[in-house]
Amino acid sequence: MSAELITVGDELLYGQTIDTNAAFIGEKLSEAGIELDFHTTVGDQPDKLLNAIGQAFNRVDIVLTTGGLGPTHDDITKKVICKFFKRQLVFHEDILKKLEKKYASQGMTMPYINQNQALLPQGAKFIDNKIGSALGIIIEDAGKIFVAIPGVPNEMKIMMTEHVIPILERRGSRRVIVHRRIRTIGITESAIYEKVKSTIDEKSAVRIAFLPGLEGVDVRLTVKSDDKEKAKEAIEDTQNQFIKKIGDYIFGYDDDELPVVTGKLLLDKKMTLAVAESCTGGWLGKLLTDIPGSSAYFWGGVIAYTDEIKIKILSVPAIVIERHGAVSIETAKYMAEGVKNLSGASIGMSITGIAGPSGGSPSKPVGLTYIGISTPEGTSAKEYHYGRDRNRNRMRASCSALDMLRRHLLGME
Amino acid sequence: MSAELITVGDELLYGQTIDTNAAFIGEKLSEAGIELDFHTTVGDQPDKLLNAIGQAFNRVDIVLTTGGLGPTHDDITKKVICKFFKRQLVFHEDILKKLEKKYASQGMTMPYINQNQALLPQGAKFIDNKIGSALGIIIEDAGKIFVAIPGVPNEMKIMMTEHVIPILERRGSRRVIVHRRIRTIGITESAIYEKVKSTIDEKSAVRIAFLPGLEGVDVRLTVKSDDKEKAKEAIEDTQNQFIKKIGDYIFGYDDDELPVVTGKLLLDKKMTLAVAESCTGGWLGKLLTDIPGSSAYFWGGVIAYTDEIKIKILSVPAIVIERHGAVSIETAKYMAEGVKNLSGASIGMSITGIAGPSGGSPSKPVGLTYIGISTPEGTSAKEYHYGRDRNRNRMRASCSALDMLRRHLLGME
Numbered sequence: 169m170s171a172e173l174i175t176v177g178d179e180l181l182y183g184q185t186i187d188t189n190a191a192f193i194g195e196k197l198s199e200a201g202i203e204l205d206f207h208t209t210v211g212d213q214p215d216k217l218l219n220a221i222g223q224a225f226n227r228v229d230i231v232l233t234t235g236g237l238g239p240t241h242d243d244i245t246k247k248v249i250c251k252f253f254k255r256q257l258v259f260h261e262d263i264l265k266k267l268e269k270k271y272a273s274q275g276m277t278m279p280y281i282n283q284n285q286a287l288l289p290q291g292a293k294f295i296d297n298k299i300g301s302a303l304g305i306i307i308e309d310a311g312k313i314f315v316a317i318p319g320v321p322n323e324m325k326i327m328m329t330e331h332v333i334p335i336l337e338r339r340g341s342r343r344v345i346v347h348r349r350i351r352t353i354g355i356t357e358s359a360i361y362e363k364v365k366s367t368i369d370e371k372s373a374v375r376i377a378f379l380p381g382l383e384g385v386d387v388r389l390t391v392k393s394d395d396k397e398k399a400k401e402a403i404e405d406t407q408n409q410f411i412k413k414i415g416d417y418i419f420g421y422d423d424d425e426l427p428v429v430t431g432k433l434l435l436d437k438k439m440t441l442a443v444a445e446s447c448t449g450g451w452l453g454k455l456l457t458d459i460p461g462s463s464a465y466f467w468g469g470v471i472a473y474t475d476e477i478k479i480k481i482l483s484v485p486a487i488v489i490e491r492h493g494a495v496s497i498e499t500a501k502y503m504a505e506g507v508k509n510l511s512g513a514s515i516g517m518s519i520t521g522i523a524g525p526s527g528g529s530p531s532k533p534v535g536l537t538y539i540g541i542s543t544p545e546g547t548s549a550k551e552y553h554y555g556r557d558r559n560r561n562r563m564r565a566s567c568s569a570l571d572m573l574r575r576h577l578l579g580m581e
Numbered sequence: 582m583s584a585e586l587i588t589v590g591d592e593l594l595y596g597q598t599i600d601t602n603a604a605f606i607g608e609k610l611s612e613a614g615i616e617l618d619f620h621t622t623v624g625d626q627p628d629k630l631l632n633a634i635g636q637a638f639n640r641v642d643i644v645l646t647t648g649g650l651g652p653t654h655d656d657i658t659k660k661v662i663c664k665f666f667k668r669q670l671v672f673h674e675d676i677l678k679k680l681e682k683k684y685a686s687q688g689m690t691m692p693y694i695n696q697n698q699a700l701l702p703q704g705a706k707f708i709d710n711k712i713g714s715a716l717g718i719i720i721e722d723a724g725k726i727f728v729a730i731p732g733v734p735n736e737m738k739i740m741m742t743e744h745v746i747p748i749l750e751r752r753g754s755r756r757v758i759v760h761r762r763i764r765t766i767g768i769t770e771s772a773i774y775e776k777v778k779s780t781i782d783e784k785s786a787v788r789i790a791f792l793p794g795l796e797g798v799d800v801r802l803t804v805k806s807d808d809k810e811k812a813k814e815a816i817e818d819t820q821n822q823f824i825k826k827i828g829d830y831i832f833g834y835d836d837d838e839l840p841v842v843t844g845k846l847l848l849d850k851k852m853t854l855a856v857a858e859s860c861t862g863g864w865l866g867k868l869l870t871d872i873p874g875s876s877a878y879f880w881g882g883v884i885a886y887t888d889e890i891k892i893k894i895l896s897v898p899a900i901v902i903e904r905h906g907a908v909s910i911e912t913a914k915y916m917a918e919g920v921k922n923l924s925g926a927s928i929g930m931s932i933t934g935i936a937g938p939s940g941g942s943p944s945k946p947v948g949l950t951y952i953g954i955s956t957p958e959g960t961s962a963k964e965y966h967y968g969r970d971r972n973r974n975r976m977r978a979s980c981s982a983l984d985m986l987r988r989h990l991l992g993m994e
Contacts, residue, residue, distance in 0.1 A: 177790075178788075178790055178801070178803065179790065179792050179801060180603070180604070180607070180620070181607045181611075181617045181618075181620060182607050182608060182611045182617075182760065182801075182803075183603070183604040183605055183606065183607030183608025183609070183611065184604070184608065184760075184762060184792065184799070184801060185604065185792060185794070186599065186600070186601050186603075186604045187599070187600055187603065187604070188599050190593070190596070190599075190600065190622070191593070191596040191597070191598065191599045191600070192596055193596065194593070194594045194595050194596030195595060195596025195597065196596070197596075198594075198595045198596065204594045204595075205594075205624075205629070206621065206622070206623065207593070207594060207621070207622040208619065208620070208621055208622075209603070209619070209620040209621075210619065211618075212788075212790065216618070238770070238791070239771065239774075240770070240774055240791055241781075241783060241789075242788070242789065242790045242791070279771035279772065279774070279775050280775070281771060281774055281775065281778070282771060299968070320793065322968075322970060322973065347595065349597060357651070357653070358652065358692035358694060358695060359692065361652075361653055361692070361694055362692050362693070362694065365694070368654075370654060375591075375625075375655070376654075376655065377590075377591055377592065377625065377655045378651070378653055378655070379592050379597065379598060380733065381598070386597070388591070388592060388595075388597060390591070390595075443884070445863070445866075447870075448867070448870070449863075449866045449867055449869065449870025449871075449875075449879075449881075450858070450862075450863025450864065450865065450866025450867040450869075450870065450882070450884065451863065451866075451867040451870075452863065453858075453862045453863025453864075453866070453867075453884040453886075454861070454862055454863040454864040454866075454867045456862065456863075457860075457861070457862025457863065457864075457884075457886060457975075458862075458971075458972055458975075460936075460937070460938055460939065460971055461939075462862075462886075463886055463887065466862075466886055467886060467887050467889075467890065468862075468883070468884040468885050468886035468887055468890045469863070469883075469884040469886075470881070470882075470883055470884070471856070471863065471866040471870075471881040471882040471883070471884065472881050473866075473870060473875075473876055473879055473880060473881035473882075474876065474880050474881055476880075476925075477880065477881045477924065481894070481923070510894070511890065512889075523873075524873070525873055526873065526874075555712075555735075557735060558871075558873055559871055560735070562870075562871075
C-alpha cells in the first residue's frame, strides 16, 4: 500500500516551524511496510488543502493529514474534510462531556472555544486524544483510507503508534522494507565511500545512502522484498562489509544514540563520569542526562564558563591558564583531572574551545577545541579542529567527547 | 511570483532525517515576498523526482530543489536535471582545479569520487560553495527559473542568503507579505484566545495563527498587501491589542529568543548569573551559552545530578534533602543560594525536578519541578507541574527558569 502525507499549516511553508512530524510518520509507516511516496505541505487555505487531498486520492491508497484540527478559526482541516467527502459536521454531546471532565480533573474550566472539538464529520471513526482536545478522524471511502490527526507532536505520536499504525497494518500487504542504519562518528562521507567502494555492488538489492549529520555520518541500507528473511540476510552481508572496513568508527545501529551507547559501556564497567565544560556550557551534560537512568553513571559536573571557576572549583593552576591560555591542551588536562578529583567519579572529561563567532586568533582560530580525559590510568587530551559555526562546533565537541570516552572504554587507541 | 520547493532524499520520507531546510527556505522566500505555494518531498528515485519537477513547472514560476548533489551514487539530482532540460553533463577543468586546491589548503588530498563534482549540466549558471564540494545550479528556461542547491544545511543556507534570494528578488513583484511573530511563555493557546478573541476581527486583513511550541505559544500575524506601509500599520495595530491583553506573557517578537532576551536584561542591569541544575543536567547552561557573548553575564554553574554534589559543592544541608527530598522547594532554594555564594554571581538559579519516566510517586509525580532564584534581595522558589515526557519536561523547566529570571529583572511579580 502506498501513502501520502499532507501536513497543514502556514507556519510550515513560512518556515516558522520545522516539520518534525513528517520524519516520525515516515519512519513509522516505513516500519509497517507502507511506502510513503509523497509528502506535500500546504498552508492554512481551504482551497489548497482541498486540492492536495484530491490529488493525493488520485495517486495513493492512504492519505494522512496532520494539523489544522485545533479549536481556533485558523484550523481548517475539519471543514475541508466535510467539503471533500460531502459530509456535515455533527455535534457530539458525549465528546463534549468527556472534554469538560478532562479539564475539571486538572482543576481547570474548559475554555468555551473548545466546544468546537465536539463537532466532527458525520460517519467518521474517531481516535481518542489522551493529551489534548482534538480527536483524530478516520474515514473509509471507495477502498481508500483517510486519516486526520493533530499536528501537536506528542498528541500525533501517541495516535500514530497506538491507533493509526495498528489499523493500517491490519490491511497491509506482505511486501516488506528492511532498513539498517549504520551510525559512524569521526569519519567523513567521502572517506567512508573510499574505504567501502570496492565492496559496493550497484546491482545488489541493497540500496546504500550516506547521510551526513551533526553527530557523524549515517549509512542507510535498504532492501525491498517479498521475502523478509532474504532481505535481512542481504542487509547483514552488507553490514558485515562495512564493519570490516570502518568498524572502529561505528558506534551503533538503527536507533542507537551515542550517549546511550557510551552510558551502557560505563554501566557495564561499573564506572562513573563527571564533566567539566567550558565552551559547550552544559551541552555534554544535557546529552548525557537526556537518557533516562543516566544517574546510575553520570555524577554531574561543572560548567566552567569563566576562568575563575576553572581555577576556583576545578583547581586549574592560574599560571597554567596565564601561560598556555584557557583553550589549551594543558588546561583541558587540568580540567578533566580537577572534575575527577572533585567528584570522586572514575572518569573526568573536559571540553575547552573557541566556539566562535569571535574570540579567535591566527594561532588559536575559531573551531580549535581541546578535549581531556582523566581515568585511573592517567590523564590525556586531544586537539580538534572544527569549523566556523558556533553551535555546530559545540555539538561536535560534545559528540567527540562521548566518542573519546567510548573508544577509551572499548580499549581502542 | 510563486514557488515550489522540492526536497530530495529517501531519508526525509523514511523519517531518518528531519527536514530543517524547508523551514529556512520558506522563511527566506517569504521575507522576499515570494509565496511558497507547495513543498513536495520525494525519495532518491529519478522517476519520482523527474515527475515532481515536471508537476512543479506546471504550477509555479520558481522551482527550487535541495539535496541529491553529493558525489556518491545515490545523488541523483544532476542526472534528472539533464533529463528534464534535455542537456548533457559537461566536465569543467577549472572547477576540478579549484576543488583540489580547497582540499590541499586543508592539508588533505581530494577523494577521487569528488571528481564528479566537476560534472555539471550544460549551459547552467553555477553558485559557488564556500564550504562543501557541490556547486549550486541555476537554469532559466521559458521564463521560469530552476535552482538546485545542496541539502547540507550550512551549505544550503549560505547559497540561499548570498546568491539565490538576491537573484530572485531582482525579478520579484511589488507584492509584500508582512509577518510578525508574537512570542509568549507561561500561557496556553486557549487562554490567549479567550483573552484576545473580542479584539479579533475575522474580516481584518491581518491573519492570526496560534503556534504552540516547546518554549511557549507563538502568535503569528500576517498581512499580504500591495502597500508595505499600510500592511505594517495593520500589523502594529493588532500587535498593540495583544500587548494590552497578554503583555506580561510576551517575551519578544519575530526572531527573539528567550535566552537572548534574558541575557540582554542581565547585561543592561550589569548583573551576572550562575546556575545549579539537577534534572535538566546542563540544558539551561546550554541554552544560555548558545548565545555568542554570553560570557559577559553567564558565570557558569554546577550540574548537580547527584545528591552528593548538591551537598558537597552547593552546600545544601544533608538534613534538608533527607527531610524534604532532593525535589523540594527547600532544596531548590538552597541550591540557588549555594551556586550564588559559590560563584559570587549576582543571581543564582536552580532547577530540581522529577523528569521521568520513572522516579515519580503519588506525592511527587513525574513532571513536578521546583525552580529557585537567589538574588541580592533574597531567595525564593516556585513549584511547576509539567507532563510525562522526560525531555519535554526538562526543556520546559529550562525555559521556565529563564522566564522567572526575565520577570524578576523586569520587576514583574
